[in-house]
Structures are given as C-alpha cells and as structure tokens.
Amino acid sequence: KVIMAEVKETELEVAFKLFDQDKDGLVTTEELKMLIEKVGGCMSEGEARGMMRQANKDSNGGIDYSEFRKLWAIVRGEEEDELEIRQDFRRVDLDGNGFITKEEMLAVISDCDYFVSDKLVEAQKCIAELDVDQDGQVSYPEFILVWK
Numbered sequence: 001k002v003i004m005a006e007v008k009e010t011e012l013e014v015a016f017k018l019f020d021q022d023k024d025g026l027v028t029t030e031e032l033k034m035l036i037e038k039v040g041g042c043m044s045e046g047e048a049r050g051m052m053r054q055a056n057k058d059s060n061g062g063i064d065y066s067e068f069r070k071l072w073a074i075v076r077g078e079e080e081d082e083l084e085i086r087q088d089f090r091r092v093d094l095d096g097n098g099f100i101t102k103e104e105m106l107a108v109i110s111d112c113d114y115f116v117s118d119k120l121v122e123a124q125k126c127i128a129e130l131d132v133d134q135d136g137q138v139s140y141p142e143f144i145l146v147w148k
Helices: 009-019 029-038 045-055 065-076 079-092 102-110 119-130 140-147
Strands: 099-101 137-139
Touching: 009 029, 009 065, 009 137, 009 140, 029 045, 045 065, 065 140, 079 102, 079 140, 099 102, 099 119, 102 119, 119 137, 119 140, 137 140
Parallel strands: none
Antiparallel strands: 099 137
C-alpha cells in the first residue's frame, strides 16, 4: 500500500526525466537497469523486466509517462521506509523547494559533529554522490534512488 497522493506531479516529472535517459518519452528495461547501476545498485535483467511488466499496461516494451507512477511506486518501496527517507530529505531541504543545494548540505553538515575535516569539501562530496543528473542540486527522486 503506497500513498500516491504524497507523490507530487513535479516529483514524478523529475523522476521520469532521470529514468528516460534518451528523452524519447519511454523508460525501457535497459534505462531502468542503467540508472540503478549508476546510483550504485544492482538489478538483474529478470528483476528489471518484472518491474517493467508490473507498470507497463499496454505491453509496448516501455513505460510512458502515464504508466510511470506505478513504476515509481515500485522503486520507492514500502510506505514506512519511504516516509522515513522523505523526512530525512526534508531535514536537509531547508527552504522546502524540493531540491537540496550545496549550501543547504553545508548548513546541515556545519551543525553536525560527525564531519571533522573541511565541511565545504564534505558538502560538495555529498552533493556529488547524490546528484545523479549532475545539475548541481539533489531532487527527491535522486535522493531516494541513491538512498535505496
């Protein structure tokens, strides 16, 4: 059981763009596997095909935007885990705009005793690890993909 209302349309659009790497309007099994591997995960061909089958209503071999909500729900996982991850994201997204910037990461790291070396360097490293599309900020879809 996943709370679909929690997923805002803009979040869905950002996530779709991350998955649809060739920008053709369809997410393929290969694109799904490539993105999971890019964030350090591992997914077999069978697992990827299984996820795609669950979301692909018209069996055309790809997930279009109208079908993507289902795939995104599967990727996001169990409701309790996802709510915890979303809370962690909100703690770092200080201005609440749906993106974590280097400055926000630095502000959070500055308040944390865990990081003892150069905190700006640590903030930049954190953003670099999470910023899948390399646009200089971290969206919630990027955050959850790397987190999982």
